[in-house]
Amino acid sequence: MNDSKNISIKDVAKHANVSTATVSHVINGTRFVSEETKRKVHQAMDDLNYRINSVARSLRSRKSHVIAFLAPILASETSNYFFMSVAAGIQSVLKQHQYHLVLSDSHEEEQFESNEIRMLGSQMIDGLIMAPASRELDYERLFGDYPVVYLDRVPNNSYRDFVVVDNKTVSKEAVQMLIGNGHKRIAYISGPHTLTTTEERHAGYLEALSEAGLAADSELISIGEVSLNSGYKITESLLKQQPTAIFVTDNVMAMGVMFYLQEKKISVPEQIAVIAYDEFQWTRITSPPLTVIEQPAFELGVKAAEVMLERIDDPEAPMQEHRLTANLIVRHSS
Amino acid sequence: MNDSKNISIKDVAKHANVSTATVSHVINGTRFVSEETKRKVHQAMDDLNYRINSVARSLRSRKSHVIAFLAPILASETSNYFFMSVAAGIQSVLKQHQYHLVLSDSHEEEQFESNEIRMLGSQMIDGLIMAPASRELDYERLFGDYPVVYLDRVPNNSYRDFVVVDNKTVSKEAVQMLIGNGHKRIAYISGPHTLTTTEERHAGYLEALSEAGLAADSELISIGEVSLNSGYKITESLLKQQPTAIFVTDNVMAMGVMFYLQEKKISVPEQIAVIAYDEFQWTRITSPPLTVIEQPAFELGVKAAEVMLERIDDPEAPMQEHRLTANLIVRHSS
DNA sequence: AGCCTCCACGTAAACGTTTACATAGCTTTA
DNA sequence: TAAAGCTATGTAAACGTTTACGTGGAGGCT
Structure with missing residues (x-):
């Protein structure tokens, strides 16, 4: 099944009665080769079941692709x-x-x-x-x-x-929409702010609030580990602060949020509105389907x-x- | 920022006053080298900011890792x-x-x-x-x-x-559970049978039915493209056959099933039971949470x-x- | 003292390509 | 017809390692 020997460009060259340079050029189309010679080379490659050694190629050409x-x-x-x-x-x-x-x-x-x-x-x-x-x-x-x-x-x-991704603009837009719908106590759930992305989302949230003349209530802002359970727990504790909306900047945490709300039969958006990050198929089959930020x-x-x-x-x-x-x-x- | 030259094992050898062989052996721990020499070599590698060229290594050792x-x-x-x-x-x-x-x-x-x-x-x-x-x-x-x-x-x-994965056994088990719960008209939704996996799942379904003395109704078996929409459409048409349970062997199609059932306010499992393939986090936040087959x-x-x-x-x-x-x-x- | 062994390391070929340089034979030009 | 140019191809070095083989010297043994 396996060819026991490893066929190199040299073997092909020998078999086709040409030089290794010619074989190489046929393979890569890197200089003119007559039709007749090309044919011979291709024939030889077929006969021997030649496969190029990309490692050797990389070494010499200094490109690994x-x-x-x-x-x-x-x-x-x-x-x-x-x-x-x-x-x-x-x-x-x-x-x-x-x-x-x-x-x-x-x-x-x-x-x-x-x-x-x-x-x-x-x-x-x-x-x-x-x-x-x-x-x-x-x-x-x-x-x-x-x-x-x-x-x-x-x-x-x-x-x-x-x-x-321009996270700040879209986050601001999302929060502005919530504000436009009359929400004043908007909770913010996010993973750790060690990343530029989360920072930007936070900034968008804050800016929307301040432009609307709303004070940012630190009790409504909760940073936690990125996991379903973490989202669940955070939602539970956050609800004591009586938010009317939740903006959650992570998809996995959003599952936790929805898990909690569903389990406690808290109706969305009547009792609490939710906007989450990331458009995945599951966001369409929650009840109700989620308003989300779709990142490109x-x-x-x-x-x-x-x-x-x-x-x-x-x-x-x-x-x-x-x-x-x-x-x-x-x-x-x- | 970038070292303009490429540092090779030769440069390291020269800088450390040893041979390339010794450097190589230090790197790979492939033969004894005195502590003193090791130190010199490591020193040289640090000084020159040497990084091994894995391509050359692969070429020579005939292993790419x-x-x-x-x-x-x-x-x-x-x-x-x-x-x-x-x-x-x-x-x-x-x-x-x-x-x-x-x-x-x-x-x-x-x-x-x-x-x-x-x-x-x-x-x-x-x-x-x-x-x-x-x-x-x-x-x-x-x-x-x-x-x-x-x-x-x-x-x-x-x-x-x-x-x-032993698909047949678990599929059979799933269908048997449905049967045990009194279901007699169990629909089967699956992607194309071009794969051994889908074949096996189908076989498990059939075997559970036949061992329970139930006839397989081909009207209840629907094969379709693997997508959310396909799952949605299939569910719609399948429901005309009045199944009391659905066994869907694909995760994406399962989303389509749930999408349809939820949209039409068909209650699960009261009006129709559902068992789906694959355990992903979203299966926990549907209403109700899904019974699923968890593949390892x-x-x-x-x-x-x-x-x-x-x-x-x-x-x-x-x-x-x-x-x-x-x-x-x-x-x-x- | 001569020989052997072992220790620690060096020399150089080989892995399979790519490519700069060279060249043989033919055609064109003056 | 000699020089020049072109066409199609060949020669061999180089890429950076690994590794089979070789070696100088120190120490042990008789």
Whole structure:
């Protein structure tokens, strides 16, 4: 079944009576080769069942055609699937350019993350797209000699390309809608503010409040761990403050919120209104269907990949900074 | 910021006054080196900010330390997140053994899949774990010279290691429970039977029926595209057949089922009972929470990775076939 | 003292490509 | 017809490791 020997370009060359250079050029179309010679080479490759050794190619050409994506991507109790959609977007453009995608999981944890960056080594990847787990860490000293594009979040003092979501504007818009509907006591539930994203969402919330002349009540703001249970517990304790609406900036925590409200038969939006982050299919089958902020996850990936490819193409080009706008999908929970 | 030159093992050797062999052995711990020399080498590596070139290493050692996972993995309208959990499982064991994971998306489509296998090339990966999109395709002629472990599904005539879920037993168990609760008209909703998994689930359904002396009514069996909308539509038309229970073997289609039932205010389980496949967090926040079949997704990945590592270790060892048992989680929809 | 063993390390080939440089034969030009 | 140019291909170095083999010297043994 398996060819016991490994067929190299040399074997092909010998079998076709040409030089290795010619074979290489036939494979890559990198210089003119007569039709007749091409035919012979292809014939030889077929005969021998030749497969190119991409490792050798990478070594010599100093290009691996691999892009890594480092993010809290893999499924776990506390993960939402936002970054999966991002990965799909990245994949879709890389594929068109014959690039591979390596997914690395950061666990949203600095230690894991640093480790992964190290494992990626130097010549293994041509570029790194990452959603940094920390704002404070000095990533620069971890990186190898490849371009880096930040996605979704940006660490402090970065001079790199980045592609993020305009979280502040859409969060403000969501809260403004709640205010417009007459809500004055709007609770805010979020994961830790260690990320630029959560910061921005918080800022949008605050700005909407203040512009409407509403005071921010710190009793209504609850920061917690990102998990369903955490969302559940926070909702329970927050309700003692008698909010009339909840703005929850994390998808997984939102499940906890809905779990609690449903279990306690608290009717939405009559007794309390809810707006959550992220549009996933499950948000359509709660009762009532949720009003959510839809982040352009796929497009985020697409844009980041495009930026990466351009950066590889021209390392000296000016830095790119993209802020994609998110979308408020109004359903029946608000 | 970036070191303009690429530091190689030669530079380190020169700087430390030793040979490249010694540096290599220090890095890999592959033969004795005196403490003093080790110190010098480490010092030199730090001074020069040396990073190993894993491509060159792979070329020479003929090991890439990369395992690919090929499955319909990335998010899209029709994808469920089952394989993400699997990937997490694979990742967890590979990481412990210093292996990398490359995720490839098959789109559940033979053409894409074949393409991906080709792109993986020959020396790029040390092994391939895959959930084949087809039972019929002759995968053997696509593979390179690496071990392959099938996961979740197995193509016809395969002689490879595989790790799957015992779908038949658990499906039978689920249907038996419905029967035990007095149901006689149990609808069956599923994606296309092109996979061994769906076949097995169907077989379990049928066997439970026949062992209970119930006739299988083909009007109650509906095969359709895997999507929320498809699930919605199928439920709509299936209800005309007056089933008292629904067994839906796909997570995404299950959302469609619940969407329809909720929209039409059909109460579960009073008017109709529901059992669905796959335990995800959203199944806990429907009303009522769903009775589901929990596939050991993470464990599937773990086992597949373990099998792969053993296979790499000993290519001649006897083939391994693992069937993991799934779990019926009884909540309030049945 | 001669020989052997062991210790700690060095030398250089090899992995399979890509690619700068070279070249043989033919055609064109003056 | 000699020089020049073009066409199609060949030669061999280089990419950065790993590793089989070799070696100088210190110490032990007889």
